Amino acid sequence: MPQRSQTNRQRCAGRPTQFRGPECKAVSGDRGDDNEPIVLLTDRDEVDFMTKGYFCQRCRRAFFPQLAELGLRVEATVSRRVEQKMVYAGAGSTNFEQARKDLLNLANLNIKTERVRRATTRNGKARIALTRLLEQADSRTTPRRTNQSRGPADRRGHV
Numbered sequence: 001m002p003q004r005s006q007t008n009r010q011r012c013a014g015r016p017t018q019f020r021g022p023e024c025k026a027v028s029g030d031r032g033d034d035n036e037p038i039v040l041l042t043d044r045d046e047v048d049f050m051t052k053g054y055f056c057q058r059c060r061r062a063f064f065p066q067l068a069e070l071g072l073r074v075e076a077t078v079s080r081r082v083e084q085k086m087v088y089a090g091a092g093s094t095n096f097e098q099a100r101k102d103l104l105n106l107a108n109l110n111i112k113t114e115r116v117r118r119a120t121t122r123n124g125k126a127r128i129a130l131t132r133l134l135e136q137a138d139s140r141t142t143p144r145r146t147n148q149s150r151g152p153a154d155r156r157g158h159v
Helices: 002-013 065-069 080-092 096-107 113-141
Strands: 036-041 046-051 054-056 061-063
Touching (some): 080 113, 096 113
Antiparallel strands (some): 036 046, 054 061
16 A cells, blocks of 8 residues: 555656636646745744746736645735734724834834735725625524514513
């Protein structure tokens, strides 16, 4: 059995990995040697790495599967943890400038006010959309109550 799995691994090693487009799910082509340099601001320092890019002909979009595996957006410049801190500071402060100062003083993160505002706004919009989606799903599964009386006590105005 170990011999067989090793043979499979060797057979698959030479074969290029196929990734599907993020929207249409069509098999996408490799962008060749055009790797994308990524610089992320993390809690501790900046992290530099290269990620392989792919291009979907059908969607007409470039995408980066490694970033998706890390839970990052293509345009992300901060780690998920730093973005959480930005949103927490932005939502809890009286204004975004104060949130920027709090991040600098408390977390030693030097982030521009506009970046804090964008992260907080993006997160707020996503939460509102999720709340609406959950309310819609809940309204479909929960039967609506009508103003029907439950018994004689309700008709007399007693609870």
